[in-house]
Amino acid sequence: MLKPPFFDPNKTYAENWEKGPFNGFADGVVLPLDKPRFDFLGEKLSYPIGIPAGPLLNAKFVKAALDKGFNVPIQKTVRSRVRESNEWPNVLGADIEGDLTLKKAEVPIVVRNEYKEPLSITNSFGNPSYDPEIWQKDLRECVAYAKLGQLVMCSFEGTKWEGFSHEDYINDWVQGARMIKDTGVKVVETNFSCPNEGAASLLCFDVPKVKLITSAIKNKIGDTKLIIKIAYFGDDELRELVKETGNIVDGFAAINTIPAPVVTPDGKQALPGAHRVRSGICGHAVKWAGLSMTRRLAALRKELGMKYAIVGSGGVTVPADFKEYRDAGADLVMTATGAMWNPYLAKEIKEAYPDA
Template identity: 30%
Template sequence: MVNTKVNLSGLVLDNPVLCASGTFGYGYEFAELYDINCLGSFSFKGTTKEPRFGNPTPRIAECPMGMINSVGLQNPGVEKVISEELPKLRRVFHKPVIANIGGFTFEEYTEVAALLDKEEGVGLLEINISCPNVHGGGMGFGTSAETAAEVTRRVKAVTKKPVYIKLTPNVTDIVSIAKACEDAGADGISMINTLLGMRIDLRRKQPIIKNKMGGFSGPAIFPVALRMIYQVYEAVKIPIIGMGGVTSAEDVIEMMLAGASAVQIGAQNLVNPFAAKEIVEALPSVMEKYGMEDLESIIGGAHRG
């Protein structure tokens, strides 16, 4: 029998397979298809202080081996998430869930984090710092080590739950930003968010996405994500939740060898709604194939000569 259990800052998961925020709703669309309790956990739809419609449509564009999305954090706002969505989520998922939090000011992050801190079913806070800072000229919180560290410090001050900072790859040096988050008290790093991308419609000769650009995800970005996780693992001691183009149990293991303690499935959920379940089921036999008995022991294995 192989051991698939992993530990994220004291939160023990049955397996490292998670679903990424924005690709799994609040779980119940998928619970119609299979028992989602087979997952290690999942990160629910990014939550902001106020309700948001998000960006105008079209919000989706296809790419070779991936897609661009520009949803723009559509969500009903933290109050409704707590009063309406989380009770529904609890009926179909009985393990601690990951709360994904977005914000446009420091105060929004802390207000949402403080409210979700009180939710018993939430095991971990994942802070999306790819949002623009409206008081900082619209620059993303995650594009400078200073603002990334400041979000980390402020969120840590209002919650007892583990805080994982979800990093954007659209930066010059992701390692220094990860280190700044660790120094500011982050319990872990979640990476990578989508890569900024674009497509143009030849018929209309205009960008397909109404907002012109969007976040590129899917199997095409796997090598980029893997490389960044490998680099960040060398520099920080805190756990990493890895994501970016994962489609198979082999990808999960590869990402763990690079340094991820757990791995999220994102875009693949949208094209194969059974993807996460199939990966959970395939994991033990793939581990056996490569002579692995305990998943936790392989984390960062590629760094040990």
């Protein structure tokens, strides 16, 4: 059964940021942590489960996730400058029967303020950010708070603005990764797959640009690990991306959401704003896509003799989903939607699969 969510969809992003987390993430329970025994990018994890960039808005959320055994919490994507959130609502339940295939995602999906199992939702924030001084302070606190066997990560997205040159844009990504490294975070994730910015095509599909940005970041951050967050890819496109960047980056995280047009039950545009006709869908309906990416990333790693880590996400809402990702080859499994409506999901997974 769904539990009351730790991010409140009835509140704005700013209200959640200031007053959250809620419900189970505010119950004060700190779960015991097992000795670290899983390797991940040279770090030792107590258990390979985390929450991907998204529902953990700041240090209060990240600490609550650590307390509940989500050992690898990623702080929601930040930027090098302040950016307002998309207007409320930002999260709505999505009516989807079965898998959200790419074909089904061409047809409008009905969304509403109602959440039921199997749980799928849409989320649309546009990657807002507070000032770097604020998120850097939060990250330092989180790094200090994490116990042995836990690993705090943060996600970054470069920003374009009026008069910005190509070099400025690349440099923004590099400086952002550096700002995260400066807080003591050991693994940086770059969000190359945000579907809620109104961009015609996602950055992750532009392989030369991904190569340029990741090389520049790696030059700057040295030993700090770099994971890139990508969307669902076709076979040929994924092979090309992995061949070109699999020896530069330390890991691939997949998937982000699958974008689809979203409408109210009476067929009207559901989210306010010209650029919000389409919005990212996540939760149960996208599990097929995350699993497919995990399997193919694992096969390519073997075939090409590469070493990158695989972070699997998309539709992990019950313990068996976690196991499917592990069997598909995920080194680390993440749950956003599932964790939001079940603060004890990491505990349930660990109890169901003690050896992961």
